[in-house]
Structure formats: structure tokens, C-alpha cells
Amino acid sequence: MPRIRGKAKKVQMMTLEEAVKKYMHDGIQCAFSGFTGFNRNPMAFAWETARQGIKDIHVIDRHGSNCTWLLNAIGAIKIYETDWMGWGEMAGKLDINLERTYKAGKMILEDYSHGAMAMRFLAGAIGAPFIPYYAPLGSDLYNPDYDALGRAGLRDGKNPRIAKKKFIQIEDPFFGDGDVVMLPAARPELAIIHVAQVGDKGTAKWRGVGTIDKEISFACDKVVITAEEVVPEAEMRKNPEANQIPFFTVDAIVEVPWGAFPSGVPFYYDYDAPFMREMDKASRNEADLKKWLDEWVFGPKNWEDFVIKLGAKRLLDLRADSVTGYSTRMMRGKNPAPRMKMPLSVARSGF
Amino acid sequence: MAKTMEELMELIDNIPEEPAKPGEFILPELMGIAIAHEVLNDDIVFAGTGLPMVGIMAANMLNAPNATLIYESGICDGKTMHVPMSVSDQRAANMSSSLGGLVDTFGYFLQQGFVTLGFLGGAAIDQYGGVNVTSIGDYYSPTHRFTGSGGNSDIGTMAKRTAFIILQEKRRFLERNEYTTTPGWWCWDFKTKEWKPKKEVWKGTPFADCGPCAVVTNMAVYRFDEKGIMYLETYHPGVTVEKVLENCSFDLNVSMVKGETPRPTYRELFVMREFVDPELIFLPAKTEYPPQIKALIDG
Numbered sequence: 001m002p003r004i005r006g007k008a009k010k011v012q013m014m015t016l017e018e019a020v021k022k023y024m025h026d027g028i029q030c031a032f033s034g035f036t037g038f039n040r041n042p043m044a045f046a047w048e049t050a051r052q053g054i055k056d057i058h059v060i061d062r063h064g065s066n067c068t069w070l071l072n073a074i075g076a077i078k079i080y081e082t083d084w085m086g087w088g089e090m091a092g093k094l095d096i097n098l099e100r101t102y103k104a105g106k107m108i109l110e111d112y113s114h115g116a117m118a119m120r121f122l123a124g125a126i127g128a129p130f131i132p133y134y135a136p137l138g139s140d141l142y143n144p145d146y147d148a149l150g151r152a153g154l155r156d157g158k159n160p161r162i163a164k165k166k167f168i169q170i171e172d173p174f175f176g177d178g179d180v181v182m183l184p185a186a187r188p189e190l191a192i193i194h195v196a197q198v199g200d201k202g203t204a205k206w207r208g209v210g211t212i213d214k215e216i217s218f219a220c221d222k223v224v225i226t227a228e229e230v231v232p233e234a235e236m237r238k239n240p241e242a243n244q245i246p247f248f249t250v251d252a253i254v255e256v257p258w259g260a261f262p263s264g265v266p267f268y269y270d271y272d273a274p275f276m277r278e279m280d281k282a283s284r285n286e287a288d289l290k291k292w293l294d295e296w297v298f299g300p301k302n303w304e305d306f307v308i309k310l311g312a313k314r315l316l317d318l319r320a321d322s323v324t325g326y327s328t329r330m331m332r333g334k335n336p337a338p339r340m341k342m343p344l345s346v347a348r349s350g351f
Numbered sequence: 352m353a354k355t356m357e358e359l360m361e362l363i364d365n366i367p368e369e370p371a372k373p374g375e376f377i378l379p380e381l382m383g384i385a386i387a388h389e390v391l392n393d394d395i396v397f398a399g400t401g402l403p404m405v406g407i408m409a410a411n412m413l414n415a416p417n418a419t420l421i422y423e424s425g426i427c428d429g430k431t432m433h434v435p436m437s438v439s440d441q442r443a444a445n446m447s448s449s450l451g452g453l454v455d456t457f458g459y460f461l462q463q464g465f466v467t468l469g470f471l472g473g474a475a476i477d478q479y480g481g482v483n484v485t486s487i488g489d490y491y492s493p494t495h496r497f498t499g500s501g502g503n504s505d506i507g508t509m510a511k512r513t514a515f516i517i518l519q520e521k522r523r524f525l526e527r528n529e530y531t532t533t534p535g536w537w538c539w540d541f542k543t544k545e546w547k548p549k550k551e552v553w554k555g556t557p558f559a560d561c562g563p564c565a566v567v568t569n570m571a572v573y574r575f576d577e578k579g580i581m582y583l584e585t586y587h588p589g590v591t592v593e594k595v596l597e598n599c600s601f602d603l604n605v606s607m608v609k610g611e612t613p614r615p616t617y618r619e620l621f622v623m624r625e626f627v628d629p630e631l632i633f634l635p636a637k638t639e640y641p642p643q644i645k646a647l648i649d650g
Contacts, residue, residue: 034439035424035439038437038440039441062453082499083499083500083501084501086498086501089400090400090401090436090437091436099496103492103493103496111499112500113500113504113505115461115462115502115505117453118453118458119458122458134508134557135504136504136505136508137534137538137552137553138508138534138539139504139531139532139534140530140531140532141500143541145541148491177555177556177557178556178557179553180556208439209424209439209444209451209452210425210450210452211439212452212454215452267441271437325441326440326442332632333630333631334636336630337433337630338433338629339355340432340433342357344360344412344626345412345430347360349416349417
């Protein structure tokens with residue numbers, strides 16, 4: 001939503017513990033960066049959130065990730081407004097924790113689609129209250145009976161972050177191009193964005209896909225950037241076309257190397273599919289899950305201690321190479337990755 | 352000593368384009384290649400994670416080297432060397448034309464009408480190609496809760512044509528889904544409780560003629576007639592029309608069946624095994640080549 005500001009934000013650098021303490025609270029509506037469990041999940045932040053016992057979180061996002069997997073594992077998510085409740089694609093598709101909590105009636109799930117959530121965040125980012133989208137007519141996503149927040153009585157206008165309607169279907173009034181669905185903007189309180197580099201004034205960048213992280217940064221009231229490295233702001237200005245997040249959106253910066261593990265940060269490190277498979281396995285049984293949480297979440301003294309526990313071998317395998325941006329040493333399947341110079345499709349198409 | 356990937360590349364044209372015999376390939380290979388055959392050289396393809404991605408990668412290395420592959424996290428025309436495990440995998444971004452985000456892929460590419468072929472999975476499908484990836488049983492207290500739409504409903508309704516890959520069982524091939532995530536050629540009207548053609552529901556929009564073109568299962572390949580109703584086109588080797596009918600809950604039209612699904616050729620299997628998934632992430636194991644092919648590869 002448009003938020004008229006009197007003056008520019010002044011970014012603060014802080015520790016992970018301080019950032020969670022200052023910006024997270026029970027009942028917060030927030031969004032995480034990255035893409036599913038594989039790319040730039042702000043996992044260290046979610047991990048510290050779990051450790052500080054924040055609860056009743058309203059996550060509004062385009063899909064699950066390591067962050068939501070963990071928060072669901074401890075039952076910290078109360079409302080989940082998204083479009084894909086999985087988290088690990090090929091390493092553990094369905095979030096078993098979420099399924100368990102949902103079936104027990106302890107959580108509200110609101111379904112949208114991927115494109116619809118992207119458009120909602122785009123609307124939020126540009127300060128528009130809603131956006132038209134050719135969201136699929138005839139889909140139960142837009143069946144008036146399937147409005148979970150409405151059914152729970154939460155669309156009464158009392159919470160300014162919950163739209164009074166899930167959608168409105170209208171006929172295109174300008175060109176007459178059929179029926180179109182108007183979707184409410186997404187405007188959460190807090191964005192948590194994990195990036196490769198951030199300048200000490202707040203300008204941030206990543207390499208690889210952008211997903212909707214720029215839109216999220218503008219759609220939310222407050223933005224916490226967790227980064228692999230904090231560099232002098234002047235360094236970020238040498239190649240400004242590579243930056244995505246302008247400094248004036250950012251409230252806090254946290255330097256947290258390996259802070260996206262077990263997801264990857266292109267050109268820094270790869271995702272850890274075997275670790276994610278272990279998470280998925282642990283979630284299938286409550287005793288195993290408790291053991292996993294005690295060992296990996298509540299056991300380590302801090303995030304650095306967690307990374308040390310991962311061990312040098314794992315970190316060596318995951319380190320990305322500087323040409324492709326991913327690791328070819330990591331064992332993802334049953335055989336090691338072959339050494340390649342050129343994609344076969346390029347060799348065959350001849351460019 | 353094992354051959355380098357470049358040496359293996361040089362061999363491709365020597366591997367015969369002759370269908371492999373039963374027992375020389377496994378079902379995921381047959382399905383992956385069947386998907387690849389759907390891709391045309393001038394397609395812009397938008398595919399989901401898993402077998403759809405494997406199939407379109409194979410197409411890009413075989414019959415459709417110029418096809419453009421879009422991945423929803425923001426990747427335009429990725430040229431992969433190593434099979435991605437996610438649509439946001441940096442492996443899928445290799446040598447891409449541009450990288451953006453979801454607003455690019457769903458807005459600029461898909462809603463703008465550039466995408467000619469969608470390739471998606473599904474948990475259940477109806478007779479008109481409508482897909483459920485959301486839930487089974489009562490929506491609010493389901494017996495099974497799946498991941499939900501993701502990009503399925505966007506891509507499946509706005510790509511010019513869409514192919515689905517689904518595990519075939521009687522309970523997954525339905526007259527009507529308990530929850531329709533992605534409507535097919537007919538949409539269920541919530542008010543009147545009856546089917547209406549997509550062309551009517553989407554009348555006036557640019558997408559009224561976009562919809563499902565094929566369904567690939569572990570048993571067969573299906574297409575849609577001019578009324579938008581699914582019919583059996585081919586059954587996989589070792590499957591019969593009777594078995595297909597046993598695993599379908601609606602009254603399936605089998606009168607237009609052409610015969611067996613083409614078996615993958617040795618060349619297609621070579622590309623699938625050596626270039627698409629040599630790491631064995633999707634394929635459960637590497638199947639041995641018959642002696643004459645092995646001799647060509649080792650020779």
C-alpha cells in the first residue's frame with residue numbers, strides 16, 4: 001500500500017538475534033525471499049525466529065521453502081496465504097508438517113496461484129490497491145465457497161493486511177476483453193530477503209533468478225536484508241545495473257554467511273539436496289522430527305555454530321564454482337555430475 | 352577410460368534411430384521421450400519441475416533444439432548442462448537469454464500470450480482435461496492435501512496448448528474432480544452446477560482457445576476431440592485397451608486409438624541416459640544398452 005513517508009529510512013546493521021527480536025512478533029504478517037527450498041531462502045532468520053518462539057505467524061508468499069518447513073515443524077504458522085504448499089520440489093515435495101497441522105485444524109490455508117501471488121505482490125509494490133489478472137475462470141481457486149479467510153471471519157476489515165474479499169470477477173470495462181479477476185494487493189508488514197551482497201547503506205543484489213523479491217521488498221512496510229556479505233556501499237555503485245534493491249527500502253542488514261543453507265545462493269554455494277531429503281524424512285514421524293529439531297535448531301549455540309556443525313566436507317562440496325554459479329562436486333543423485341563444456345542443446349542448435 | 356562428454360556428443364549421429372525392444376528401456380524413459388515428442392522446434396515451452404522438465408530437456412537435445420524453455424522462477428531460454436532439481440536451480444539458468452522473476456514469466460511471457468506449450472503434472476484429471484493438484488475430499492478437511500496450484504492453473508489455461516503428465520489410476524481419471532485447480536475444455540459452473548465450455552466461460556478473453564492438447568500417463572497417451580473430450584490415442588507397450596479402461600472412471604472414447612505408443616529409439620535413450628540425467632536424479636537406475644549399441648558407444 002502507498003505509505004507516505006516524511007523522511008528516508010536509515011538502515012541499521014545488527015546481529016541475527018537482534019533483528020529477529022526487533023522485527024518479528026507474534027501474529028506478524030511476513031514474506032520470505034527466494035524460490036521453494038532451493039534458492040536464497042532466508043533460513044538463518046527463520047531458524048532464529050523458531051528459536052525465539054515467535055508464533056501465530058501469517059505467512060503470505062508465493063510458495064513454501066525451508067523457512068516455512070521449519071516454522072510449520074514447530075507449529076508457528078497460523079495463516080498461510082500462498083499458492084504452493086510444497087517446499088522441496090525434487091527433494092521432498094509436500095510439506096508433511098504443514099499437512100499434519102492443517103488436517104488437525106490448527107491452520108488456515110488460503111489458495112491462490114503462482115501468477116496470482118506474483119501479481120498481488122506487484123500491486124503491493126507499486127502502491128496499487130488491486131490488480132486485474134486473467135486468473136483461471138472455472139478454477140475452484142475462484143469458487144466463492146472456497147475462501148478460507150472469509151470463512152474464518154477474517155475479511156471483516158479489522159486487519160488492514162487482510163483484504164475484504166479474496167477476489168472480484170468483472171468484465172473488462174475498457175476494451176471488453178472478456179471477464180477478468182481483480183486481485184487484492186499483498187501488503188505484509190515485513191519482508192525478509194536473503195541476498196548475495198549488500199552495501200552498508202542498504203543497496204542489495206543477487207545473481208540468478210529474481211523470483212518476486214524486488215516486488216516483496218517494495219510491498220512490505222519493513223525490509224530486513226540478510227546477506228552473504230556486507231560490502232562498502234561505494235562498491236555497490238561501480239556496477240549499479242546489477243543491483244535490484246534500492247537502499248531506501250531497507251530497514252536492517254544482517255551479515256550471515258551460509259544464511260540460506262540448505263537452499264543455495266548462486267555463485268556462492270549450491271543447495272544441499274541430501275540435507276533436505278533428511279529433513280523430509282524426519283518430518284514423517286513426530287519423534288524423528290523432535291530429534292532433528294533438537295539437533296539442528298535448538299542444539300547449536302548460534303548460526304555460526306550451526307554452520308560449523310555442518311562440517312568442512314559438506315561446505316566444500318557445496319561451494320559454487322565461479323563459472324556456472326553452482327557446484328559440480330556435490331552428489332545430488334546416484335552418480336557424480338559429468339564435466340561438460342557446452343550444453344548439448346546449444347551444440348545441436350548451433351549458436 | 353570413460354569417454355568425455357564431448358566424445359559422447361560426437362557419437363550421437365552414429366546411434367541408430369531404431370525403436371528399442373521391450374525390456375531395453377524403462378517406463379520413465381518412455382514417458383520422458385513421449386513428452387519430448389510433444390515439443391515443436393518453434394515452441395516457447397513453460398514447464399514444471401520433475402518429469403515435465405526432463406522431457407522438455409530431452410526435446411531440446413533431440414527433436415526441438417531451438418525450442419525456448421521458460422522456467423517460472425524467472426528463467427528465459429535456459430540451456431542446461433546438468434539436470435535441475437527445481438525450476439529455480441541455477442543449472443536451469445545456464446546460458447539463459449535473460450533472468451527475471453515471476454512477474455516476467457507469468458506476466459510478460461504468459462499473460463502476454465508468448466507461451467505456446469505448457470507442460471505440467473497433476474494429481475487427478477477429468478474427462479475434459481481439468482486438473483486437480485489441490486485436495487481430495489472436503490476442501491476444508493481433506494483426506495489428502497496436495498501442494499496446490501503453483502503455476503499449474505496459470506500455465507494450464509493461458510498457454511496456447513498444454514500437456515499433462517499424470518499417474519493413471521481409476522481414482523485419478525475422473526468424470527469430475529473434487530477440486531478443479533486448472534480447468535480444461537469444460538468448466539464447472541459453481542452457480543448452475545453444470546458444465547460449460549471453456550470457449551463460453553472465457554469468451555472475449557485472449558485465452559478462450561487455449562487448453563489441454565495431450566495427457567501422458569504411465570499407461571497411455573490421450574488427446575482431445577473437437578468437443579474438448581479426452582480420447583485414447585496410444586497405449587504404452589505391454590498395456591492393453593482393457594487395462595486402460597479399467598484404470599479410468601469416466602466413459603473413455605477408445606474408438607480412435609492408433610495402437611502402441613512409439614517406443615523410444617536407441618538414440619533417444621542414449622541422449623536421455625548420457626546427457627539428460629546421467630546423475631540418476633529422476634531415473635531410478637541406468638538400464639544396460641543391448642550389445643550392438645554398447646559396442647558403438649564403447650568402440
